[in-house]
Amino acid sequence: MTPLSVLDLSPIPEGSDAGQALRNSADLARHAEALGYNRFWMAEHHNMPGIASAATAVALAHVATHTSTIRIGAGGVMLPNHAPIIIAEQFGTLAALHPGRIDLGLGRAPGTDQHAAQAMRRSLVREDDFPRDVMELMAYFEPAQPGQALRAVPGEGLAVQPWILGSSTYGAQLAAVLGLPYAFASHFAPGQMRDAMAIYRERFRPSAHLAAPHVMLGVNVVAAATDAEARFLFTSLQQAFVNLRTGRAGKLPAPVEGFAERLDPRAQTMLDNALSCSIVGGPETVRRELAAFLDSTGADELMVTAQVHDHAARLRSFAILADVRAEAARAAA
Template sequence: MSAAEPHVPLSLLDFATVYRGETPRDAFCRSVDLAQKAEELGYTRIWYSEHHNMTSIASSSPAVLIAHIAAKTESIRLGAGGVMLPNHAPLVIAEQYGTLAELHPDRIDLGLGRAPGTDARTVAALRRSPQNAENFPEDVLELQGYLAGRSRVQGVEAIPGADTNVPLYILGSSMFGATLAAQLGLPYSFASHFAPDSLVPAVKAYREYFQPSDLCPEPYVIAAVNVTAAATEAEAARQSEIVRRRRVESMALRGRQVGEEDLDLLMSSPAAEMILSMLRYHAVGTGEQVAEYLEGFTRHADADELMISLQSPTTGESLESMSILADAWDMHTS
């Protein structure tokens, strides 16, 4: 990236991770610290993802978490990355995010996903049907109508919500989201931090078939990428290995803890290889090394903005990684 090229903004994805021995309250306190530090460092936005029935992720209610963090910050944009729309009635989401937009004007984003964000039993517990995903395009349009004050449902308005025009983003990890975002003239965010396979073809299709809209006259791509930045290359590698081991333990063993020797064996298994392939796009190293990686990733993804998923073992290391990255990115793009 040359000095003449435009600055690609950095944003953050926060899962409100609950580490071993913690409670969700601990995770929420950390999310506040993260947001305040990100605001100070100049990050553009932070998004919170809707997941259910996962012991290590506390962001099951993004709107509630956004309200709490917005009250403790001043300017950084906050949003859902995303709301899994098949789990909800569009009117309810319009009211929730309309409320947030009225309380915190020009600071709220709304990313929309089609996946349930959980397992089949939890979908049933949410009182929703797996078939709801088939209505996703229509639900997006209904939600958009409520937020624009042009309801598609006669006699029904989102109050609050109408005329707030909360910015909508289509989230995806496949061609479906890319083509839908292009058809609707909405920004597109690709989940390349855990689903890297279709990144390049999906972004290409989105840009090729994009239909301009009043709210988004040009295509806009946000690509997610994992980052572990530290003072030294060796320290970053150490942190990354801990993260990788925890990822395999969490996903392969569904939260069960095993001894280090057993985990060593598991790490060399085909199951671990498949899980770790999700971290294909992972910048690991010093600030300069991470910035160089992200420079190349920006070109590779043809991205207008990067959504950073910090991959560090502790709160302190995550905050340090975020600071190292911000400093290095400013130097690299100035």
């Protein structure tokens, strides 16, 4: 049975604040752990009024202390924003405190706008440096060698699982060459998903980290008691996406009836394309569309995200999805 994992952007709903969003993240992680989800990842974004996970390692430390078995990780850290030694120390600290549970997904995008990128001194780094920085970072987790001048403490010799993230074929090629697991951002940028998967699987070279290719796809899943209720909840993400693409990023909006139907054709097409990897509906719809997505893509794992305004409804969405998967597993047994 294909594992399901959680990507949490720690959304800040309208009417709430970052502190409550991070407390909600810890609550969702406990919930996901109890439901049998495989991983709980958080993502680095900056200058985003609706996302509370900018200090990703700090947010993950908060989540990790409220869970005990689920894998915790970054989906991802935007490596061009950071010196590799700093990330090695941060995730080495997490691994020292929570051994055997830490993933480190690495992306080459800034995860922000130009203003924040410049504020983080990103002008000193080129995206072409990404492969070199990944290899430098991975080396810090190896056991220290005699006479080694620079060491990550904590970090060296600790089991931190690196992943390469991507929304194009670039990351797929790098993950294949390095023999690392690969996560594709199909939940918001599905255009090159199939090409990236094919390249990754065809060119994969086994490594000490991974013997065979492993690809995880992002998918939006909003589940509710009925299709109508799920479509209503989904309008929060639709609004947020339109706001982001039109330069009006803000907190996660409350759902509204008939939002997509009132959009102009250009905006509707943009949403349809960007959010095409979305499963929205009641239990039966989710069961059918989830099976179709897995059959169509052959993904080794799914990373599920749900930008739902009401925290209780978000918890229910993940519970419904877990129930659907449990029923499918029983039926297949």
